[in-house]
Amino acid sequence: MMLKAVGWAERPFTHSSMNPSFSFSPRLVTKLDEVRAAIAAARRDGKTIGLVPTMGALHAGHLSLVKRSRQECGFTVTTIFVNPTQFGPREDFARYPRTLQTDLALLGPTGADVVFAPEAGDVYGPQHATYVEMHGVAEPWEGRCRPGHFRGVATVVLKLFNMVAPDRAYFGQKDYQQSLVIRRLVADLDLPIEVCVCPTVREPDGLALSSRNVYLSPAEREDALAIGRALRRAAELVQSGQREAAAVAEAMRAVLATAPGLRVEYLAVVDAETLQAIATIDRTVLAAIAAFVGPTRLIDNTLLSP
Ligand code: PAF
Secondary structure, three states: OOOOOOOOOOOOOOOOOOOOOOOOOOEEEOOHHHHHHHHHHHHHOOOOEEEEEEOOOOOHHHHHHHHHHHHHOOEEEEEEOOOHHHOOOOOOOOOOOOOHHHHHHHHHHHOOOEEEOOOHHHHOOOOOOOOOOOOHHHOOOHHHHOOOHHHHHHHHHHHHHHHHOOOEEEEEHHHHHHHHHHHHHHHHOOOOOEEEEEOOOEOOOOOEOOHHHHHOOHHHHHHHHHHHHHHHHHHHHHHOOOOEHHHHHHHHHHHHOOOOOEEEEEEEEEEOOOOOEOOEOOOOEEEEEEEEEOOEEEEEEEEEOO
């Protein structure tokens, strides 16, 4: 089956392991009552429900979440919704890649059961006035650089949880702070949902897969590789016995400085649970980077254990 491009934002998916040309599409629904009916039927059949929330522009990272859900749950709902409330006014909401036809073709071979792609007006009605505000883990790093971002994420994820009522929900470690925010949301609001965080999927050269990688020119992509190199350097140092967080951070900065087109927004070597600064690496820590490569903002991270 040949796929028809949908609009200017449709871009070819280049990951070598995937060919969307020979696949069938999963069932696509756009209305809440349709997705709820499909889920109710699956529940009647005794199936557990897995949810993979996405904003589309799918890549192998997303597909790994769908595969994991398929392994662990009887019925998998993938949502595709570019959530306006998690983008700041100067961020890339308008140009965020929207590739629904390609996404459906990619999901076909994973055996995704239902794709729920609601309209923005159905998610946020004209009277919408309720948002989730989170303190603590939502405040530093991404929270500081992207004011309102986690308010939008927590709000839409809670809404998706209420719409789908999954047993398990799957997120990628690349958005590590987001996964902490969602765990906090689930714990604080007593949601009966297991949050599963799955490993970051990378290109062979170490670049973490991201829907925003399509923005990168070849030269920018080259600079972006320094992010993965800096994280690998941090892991090597900790493996070889370095326990000073500041020394690890300095070594990471030195690696990033080798990429002329890269501007670091933050670099953190912090407690992996609280995201607070630490002096000594005496527990699992998170090394995280946010950087601009040209106009494109990329994030990546790794967990380091002494
Ligand atoms: O990680 C994402 O793609 C989004 O933040 C999410 C969780 C789908 C909420 O819009």
